[in-house]
Amino acid sequence: MYNETVIDHFNNPRNIGELSDADGVGETGSFKCGDTMVLYIKVKNERIEDVRFQTYGCGAAIASSSMLTEMVKGKKIDEAMQITNQEVADALGGLPPLKLHCSNLAADALHNAIIDYRQKQGAS
Amino acid sequence: MQNQLVYMDHGATTPVRKEVVDSMLPFFQEQYGNPSSLHTPGRKVRQAVDEAREKTAQALGADPEDIYFTSGGTESNNIAMRGTAKNRSGGGHIITSSIEHHAVFDVCRDLENEGYKVTYLPVDQFGRVSPEMVRKAIKPDTFIISIMAANNEIGTLQPIREIGSLAGELGILFHTDAVQVVGQLPVNVDDLNVDFLSLSAHKFNGPKGIGALYVRKGVKVDSIYRGGSQERKMRPGTENVPGIIGLSRALELAVSDIPKKKKRLEALRDELIGGLLRIDDVVLNGHPEQRLPGNVNVSFKHIEGESVLLSLDMEGIAASSGSACSSGSLEPSHVLSATGLDQSTAHGSVRFSLGWGNSKEDVDYVLQKVPSIVERLRNISPTYHSR
């Protein structure tokens, strides 16, 4: 059902955990299937210096969270803001059609984390 | 990666026994006649089908002429429910439960759209329907009650005998989807007081795509198909002869094995349940005692069932889940929801269903692998950390 890249990210997810000194935290959940993701970013000079995630969900949800963290590490936040859920699924080499929905978490969590970061910037 | 297969998904399907395969083989290339044909090869096959019907009836304490061979549990359920409704054309009231298999549940939904009224009885936290609730739900125009003998996901056994005698007392037809029970526990149609009973061969080490429907003599059902006169028009179409032979042989073997098999599976089941419950934040779904001999269903809190299945599969363990992400429809199981389980616990459900082939070593192997799988997934999960 899942390809090797997906299985690899599911088995050895990159960047799992929390960042206690995160500059931005984004959360998103699928009301329908219950999958939930929390993304933590550390930003330096407008670049994502470090990133961590926690995901409750199926193989597709975990793998796409992991893949996303690889895609954004070192990226400028403006660029990161442009990443789409489809790009995450594509980077994984595709997901079964039904599972696309489960992967539609990762980019959203990232965007929420960036918005959170910007809000904190504005407030300080 | 894996060096063994531990198959614990017998609720989905079972391997066909060697004796069953052997019984079927002559009916592909040697005795291939059409049982409706008048010539000798046809008549010989007719005789074999008749014998299979007798064996099947005997296993259920039924009369041979009350057995109709079908393509499986789904078709048996459809014929019983739709056929009864059709005979009553014009409406009326149906009582069923909120945890039926889709082959009953969705038929009831359709019948509702066609003008019949349906009551979906709630179940308690263990998934049990109470006979008292059934009694209270009865209306003057209730014509059929359909309650499954055991639930396929959580394994809960229903008080079929009590509901059967209630239905009999009030002259209401009673159907039970006994797909998960036949071949696992003793079944006698008179003892249970059922008018219809559905069974499926692939759940008791028989072939897939063959089942049967028991219909009590005198009960009025309209055929929902048009075709030849096979199965007394109830299920027209040339008989699946090898399947029928295989079903009857598998049933005969399964029924004679019940005493041994039941004890053995119950012991393995309870050991597996005990071991799984020793892991933190694991709950048992279904009834602690009133459950199928081979059914284990637990929820691992803070993690999602499909991810557990995937991890188990990599260790060579085959199981199933009622989580939304594993369902193919992204809907969580209606059964777990009906027991009142909260959504997130329902998402973490995993069913291990044991069968003849499983050993104590299999249970030990599963119990050795599960804790680390659960721990790994919990370490990724936000809900586990934020406790």
Ligand SMILES: Cc1ncc(COP(=O)(O)O)c(C=O)c1O
């Ligand atoms: C309770 C129950 N009813 C009906 C069915 C459908 O049986 P079949 O696959 O033979 O159509 C199943 C099997 O999945 C079942 O478990």
Ligand SMILES: [Zn+2]
């Ligand atoms: Zn999912």
